[in-house]
Amino acid sequence: MSVASPYNPNFIIDNLERCMCFDCYKSFIVGEDLSKGIKLSCPYCKSDNVERVACTTDDRPVDLGCVGITYTKGEENQ
Numbered sequence: 001m002s003v004a005s006p007y008n009p010n011f012i013i014d015n016l017e018r019c020m021c022f023d024c025y026k027s028f029i030v031g032e033d034l035s036k037g038i039k040l041s042c043p044y045c046k047s048d049n050v051e052r053v054a055c056t057t058d059d060r061p062v063d064l065g066c067v068g069i070t071y072t073k074g075e076e077n078q
């Protein structure tokens, strides 16, 4: 579930998913809600041979070994 940060409502706190590209074997992270329903492709080689391999959940927010990652929606620097 994504929510606005209590400290800065421009930052969206979301569960994160780590995706692996099975063509170039690099990984990348996407926001769960932000990427829902979107066909993902690798940001490095543009392959669509990617799979979600790990994720955080509302109960376990730090399973990726990182904290404090947020994203903004819409225009930046509003």
Ligand SMILES: [Zn+2]
Pocket: 021, 022, 023, 024, 025, 026, 042, 043, 044, 045, 046, 047
């Ligand atoms: Zn790739």
